[in-house]
Amino acid sequence: MDELWPNRKTGSDGTIGDAAHQGRDSDHNAWVRDGALGVVTAIDVTHDPNSGCDAERIVNSLVASRDARIKYIIWNRRIVSSTVSPWTWRPYNKKNPHTAHFHLSVSTDKALYDDDTAWSVAQN
Template sequence: MISKTKKTPFSGHQDALEPVASEFAEAGRMDDVDAFNETFESDPRGDQFPDPKTLTDWRVANALLVLRDQVDAAYPSRNKTSDGTIGDEAHCPGPSDHCPNIIDDGIGVVAALDLTHDPASGCDMQVLTRAIAGSRDPRIKYIIYNREICSSYEYEGQPPWTWRPYFGSNPHTRHAHFSVLADADLYDDEAPWDIGLTSSIGGASA
């Protein structure tokens, strides 16, 4: 089981379980936070986002912690420089899934995870993003990597699970971004992810 340890009040870019090195550390650089803002019609939040300073606690969606743990187990020497979860106070509140916009029993839930592209260690985000998108995992909202985005929903005539150009200010060449849907049965689903491995490592499926 994944720990549901929470942080008290909003504390920058620290992870729910441990501090991580993150591109978010340089406050004021909008490129450090995924400013992706497509309209997602099934998102119940609309245009209103909670101020993180008003939250007693926040945490990362358990499904994303499972994904990170699998990747860590598969690539124990991987670089984590561009890993990240929660955005800093310069960028939250706002529409990014890096902000704790989902309120679950009074706790803010961060529904986004960045994982560093580090092919030297074997942790190749081109492979991992295609594997997860190809599995059509029902937890995924969208994935961004290397100037492309793949969403689980139709967008401007593009069918679900189709890779298309991404024009956000951050090209996502140093890391991949994973967002999960705002449904507790999905964002806290601790089932293993298909991360493109041929054998089961750290719970990864073939």
Template sequence: MPQPSAACKRALADATALCPNRNREADGLMGDSAHQQRKSDHNDGNAFDLTHDPESGVDCNLFSKLALLDFRVSYVIWNRQIYNADLAAKGWRPYTGKNGHTHHMHVSVRADLRDIGSPWPWASLES
């Protein structure tokens, strides 16, 4: 049975260490029953969702850009836009999936780098 990757667990842990009182309502690691009905990196433990909570310090407008600095990232979805690391020259593009990801950002990590649990770029921010 798939387990959450070290990279994804570290991402959420780093956000919590930075902002311990942050809202975690839309956080996620493994796919729920809805995710399991379709292709999703959550099903393999290679994705995480981070709740947008700017009042507590987790502003996904910033965190989505910081995520792109990390070598493990495959793609990021935030606020009806998607950025694919393999298509970096195209920049942010419109995302038209059912969930616009306006209350949380989605980050998928590369399967071959999933076990690297090093700090995420936001770990070095000051709260």
């Protein structure tokens, strides 16, 4: 995201969960083990359409790609999963509506979370 939109706002970005995340099941927690290392399998990316980092466009392109690395995406009061009602948007009614950023969780399979293939992300 930073390479595509170097001037994008990052205020709602996140990877490693804060204290609030640590008390619940969250992919922002390093609960996946890779030997002695804990692995975080989620990222939040700030919605900043003025810079071109438009979450709606990005998540739509990710969903269309059906990338095997994707576990689920949360954006704008909706969630889409690769396994639960696969690739169909459903309502998301938890405390954070994810309107300032989108959340991307990836597979816990090492071959997938370590895959550094470029993501299919619409830039325009």
